[in-house]
Amino acid sequence: MDGLFDDASAIELEGDEPDGIAVGIDLGTTNSVVAAVANGKVTVITDASGRSLHPSVVAFLPNGQRLVGAAARARRVIDPNNTIFSAKRIIGQPFRTDEVQAALRHLPYQVVEGANQEPLIKTRAGEMSPIHVATTVLSYLRQLAAAQLGGEITHCVVTVPANFSEGQREATRRAAEAAGMQVLRILNEPTAAALAYGQKRQMHQRIAVFDLGGGTFDVTVLAVREDLYEVIATGGDPFLGGDDIDQAIASHLAQQFLQEHRVDLNTNPQARARLLMAAEQIKMKLSKQESVRGTLNEMAHGPGGVALGLKFEIDRSLINTLMTPIVENALDMTGTVLEFADIQPQHIDEVILVGGATRAPLIRERVGQYFGSKPRADISPMQVVAAGAALQAHALFSPGDAAASVGLLMDMTSHSLGIATAGGYVEKLITKNTTIPAEKTRTFTPAKDFQEAVKLRVCQGEDRQFDKNTLVGELILDNLPRVRRGDMKLEVSFLIDADGQLQVSAKDTASGKETRATLRVVGMSAAASAA
Numbered sequence: 082m083d084g085l086f087d088d089a090s091a092i093e094l095e096g097d098e099p100d101g102i103a104v105g106i107d108l109g110t111t112n113s114v115v116a117a118v119a120n121g122k123v124t125v126i127t128d129a130s131g132r133s134l135h136p137s138v139v140a141f142l143p144n145g146q147r148l149v150g151a152a153a154r155a156r157r158v159i160d161p162n163n164t165i166f167s168a169k170r171i172i173g174q175p176f177r178t179d180e181v182q183a184a185l186r187h188l189p190y191q192v193v194e195g196a197n198q199e200p201l202i203k204t205r206a207g208e209m210s211p212i213h214v215a216t217t218v219l220s221y222l223r224q225l226a227a228a229q230l231g232g233e234i235t236h237c238v239v240t241v242p243a244n245f246s247e248g249q250r251e252a253t254r255r256a257a258e259a260a261g262m263q264v265l266r267i268l269n270e271p272t273a274a275a276l277a278y279g280q281k282r283q284m285h286q287r288i289a290v291f292d293l294g295g296g297t298f299d300v301t302v303l304a305v306r307e308d309l310y311e312v313i314a315t316g317g318d319p320f321l322g323g324d325d326i327d328q329a330i331a332s333h334l335a336q337q338f339l340q341e342h343r344v345d346l347n348t349n350p351q352a353r354a355r356l357l358m359a360a361e362q363i364k365m366k367l368s369k370q371e372s373v374r375g376t377l378n379e380m381a382h383g384p385g386g387v388a389l390g391l392k393f394e395i396d397r398s399l400i401n402t403l404m405t406p407i408v409e410n411a412l413d414m415t416g417t418v419l420e421f422a423d424i425q426p427q428h429i430d431e432v433i434l435v436g437g438a439t440r441a442p443l444i445r446e447r448v449g450q451y452f453g454s455k456p457r458a459d460i461s462p463m464q465v466v467a468a469g470a471a472l473q474a475h476a477l478f479s480p481g482d483a484a485a486s487v488g489l490l491m492d493m494t495s496h497s498l499g500i501a502t503a504g505g506y507v508e509k510l511i512t513k514n515t516t517i518p519a520e521k522t523r524t525f526t527p528a529k530d531f532q533e534a535v536k537l538r539v540c541q542g543e544d545r546q547f548d549k550n551t552l553v554g555e556l557i558l559d560n561l562p563r564v565r566r567g568d569m570k571l572e573v574s575f576l577i578d579a580d581g582q583l584q585v586s587a588k589d590t591a592s593g594k595e596t597r598a599t600l601r602v603v604g605m606s607a608a609a610s611a612a
């Protein structure tokens with residue numbers, strides 16, 4: 082009998098619990114976090130070493146082995162061409178978009194254009210879809226969760242940035258499905274963070290979520306009314322984050338080394354990589370202590386082959402100086418987003434910090450000064466998104482559990498969606514910042530008489546000219562009756578569901594016959610996009 086009640090797994094839950102377990106996943110560009118509600122509490126899942134932050138990295142080894150998470154991240158310096166990180170930057174987007182091209186300038190591995198304009202990552206294990214990389218990370222997270230929670234993970238809520246497009250959301254959903262989970266919802270990251278703080282709160286609140294991660298900055302304003310969460314404005318910079326602070330520290334160290342030894346470490350990729358790793362360690366220590374000193378051995382060799390080390394000492398005021406342009410840049414963008422929402426900083430009721438980089442004291446201080454109130458970080462900024470996703474997963478998976486209810490979520494579209502019209506222009510059906518779910522219908526006539534087929538081209542973006550926007554997909558309506566263009570009316574409907582996913586349908590109203598077709602999303606291979 083001894084020890085029988087020490088075993089948590091011996092506790093049986095009462096009532097009709099559905100089979101399986103639902104988790105919440107923050108699939109980050111740099112790191113991912115997975116959490117679940119177990120015995121009424123949010124549990125963050127750890128790996129064998131007790132870490133709760135799992136690098137979103139997959140490494141392909143020469144012996145055919147594949148590593149994921151912390152083990153994979155360790156190979157970034159040794160084997161940069163086969164260690165895939167930041168795949169989130171290119172998932173679900175056509176190869177030729179500015180976003181993908183900009184991301185590629187920052188990535189050391191090779192990416193080529195595949196079928197249906199999908200970017201494919203070249204590795205020694207073959208060409209790989211970014212969806213496949215995400216699936217590999219998600220499978221790993223699923224396994225960790227299963228081991229810790231003692232059951233099969235069948236369902237999930239996955240978070241994405243508020244500005245993710247249709248294609249990016251759909252690609253993320255497919256990745257989770259391929260990892261063996263049913264997707265209960267694709268949730269915006271800032272909404273998830275607000276949810277984690279938001280239970281049982283006062284009625285009307287305006288919340289700003291300030292998310293400075295490894296490589297991306299997002300700021301979002303939400304209106305919370307009882308349990309209705311509405312994204313009212315979002316913005317940011319896809320290339321601003323903690324990595325920039327590491328770069329600034331590494332450059333400072335390289336400059337010091339150049340002055341002391343007349344050797345430029347920046348010209349040696351291996352040395353630069355070591356400087357960046359050291360810089361991150363220094364940065365993290367300086368979030369807790371006032372100064373850090375140490376030596377990096379054998380950074381280069383001097384005359385006669387003598388090993389040259391780099392002795393450093395960096396204090397809080399120096400790192401604050403290096404960090405200042407980054408935080409001021411983020412605050413400028415915050416100003417733009419607040420202006421769009423037509424809200425003064427002091428009218429925000431609560432500011433929530435998200436992302437590892439917000440652990441730096443300077444960032445907390447400046448954000449506090451900007452809004453005129455102390456930002457909240459009582460839930461770990463690195464875990465808060467996954468915690469909110471876990472609460473939402475629990476609410477959707479155990480609908481009978483009243484305590485699990487976390488309300489109805491409302492979000493807004495971050496881009497306009499339209500179709501191509503004659504002359505290469507765009508007719509917008511859904512404008513930017515429309516509250517979703519939303520449905521819009523508009524009637525069109527074909528361009529020519531006796532047209533038997535019509536190709537509808539769908540794009541997202543704000544430009545009047547179609548080609549200056551991003552192509553989302555194409556829809557072909559064929560077998561139309563042979564009539565004059567004036568006698569045919571095509572009714573096109575755009576439906577965006579609660580996950581922010583777009584369904585396009587069209588019908589020929591003149592004949593009364595409804596022709597339905599599904600949208601082919603570009604930026605994903607045919608296999609991955611087959612609905």
Ligand SMILES: Nc1ncnc2c1ncn2[C@@H]1O[C@H](COP(=O)(O)OP(=O)(O)OP(=O)(O)O)[C@@H](O)[C@H]1O
Pocket residue numbers: 109110111112113134293294295296297298322323324361364365366368435436437438439440441462463
């Ligand atoms: N104690 C700390 N002090 C300062 N920075 C930190 C600290 N801990 C982690 N960081 C930084 O936080 C960043 C990672 O943050 P996070 O895990 O939130 O990113 P992410 O969500 O994966 O990235 P992204 O938001 O770009 O998708 C890294 O730059 C890391 O160096």
Ligand SMILES: [Mg+2]
Pocket residue numbers: 109110292294436
């Ligand atoms: Mg993040």
